[in-house]
Amino acid sequence: MRILVLGGTAFVGRAIVADALREGFDVTLFGRGRTGAELFPGVPRLLGDRDTGDYAALREAGGGWDAVVDVSGYVPRHAGEAMAALGDRVGRYLFVSSQAVYARSGVGPGSDEDTPRRPPVRHTEVLDDDTYGPAKVACEDDVLARYGDRATIVRPGRVAGPHDVQGAFTYWVRRAARGGRVALPGRPEQPVQVVDSRDLARLVVRLLIDDRPGAFNAVGPAEPTTLAELIAVCAEVAGTRVELVPVPPDAVPPMFPLITPEAMWADRQRSSARARAAGLPATPLAVTAADVLAWDRERGEPPLDCGLSAAAEERLLGVAG
Known part of the structure; x- marks a missing residue:
């Protein structure tokens, strides 16, 4: 399987790439090239910058990919510009979203992926407690609108593991x-x-192997x-x-x-049943x-x-x- 990872050298992206390579995937990375230059020798890298909208290397790259894993899309512009650059050269688009997309009231313990989400926010480049989740909602909506059944959404909770940049x-x-x-x-x-970064990575790769659409709560333990x-x-x-x-x-x-x-305690008691059934380890x-x-x-x-x-x-x- 040929996959493209948008942001694959820091923490979550790093774990996903490592798992994909162990699975035997043919991986290409797209990013700024500022971190992890020593990682994954031999893996092709396309240099660009999502903050400035520089997707030239991605547009000019020949061929296509069976799937793209979008780890670094935070505002709708990121997702929109990436999809425009990729066009129809990708099979499945897996977007790594967040538990922050969910509504913060009227939700009880054990809520699942059908829980109402927060209203989307589209025209922002500022990410804070008020905009981060709603901007991810807008990204999800745009990916689903473009790819339909070829879209997969993974919503991690707090991720833990080696190489954690947040701490x-x-x-x-x-x-x-x-x-x-x-x-x-x-x-x-x-x-x-908290979900182990390597468990999250295994879920992402398993979803690609199974070509599975839908949304999945990647939460643990x-x-x-x-x-x-x-x-x-x-x-x-x-x-x-x-x-x-x-x-x-x-x-x-x-x-x-x-x-x-x-x-907000109910937000820390989400159901992982759908993700476990799809291959999320524990x-x-x-x-x-x-x-x-x-x-x-x-x-x-x-x-x-x-x-x-x-x-x-x-x-x-x-x-x-």
């Missing part, structure tokens, strides 16, 4: 590995859903998990002991890793945590852009008593 899961793995008293600006019973249970698993993997210490949410930076307001959370811990230590544990530094947490715990 939300990595923060808790690293923090649990230090052990001791842990500042928790949330409730221990909060539900958490297999069993319901709380925030306290996730931290406990991370500590067990690292061989440490932790004590969770409640701290006021307003005492920490906003958007704290994996912390979710209670009004890597144990302990395996994901162990692999992230090993990767993070191997790279030297660089500073993260989220959470609390050790010094800031120590000061906060001192106030908490």
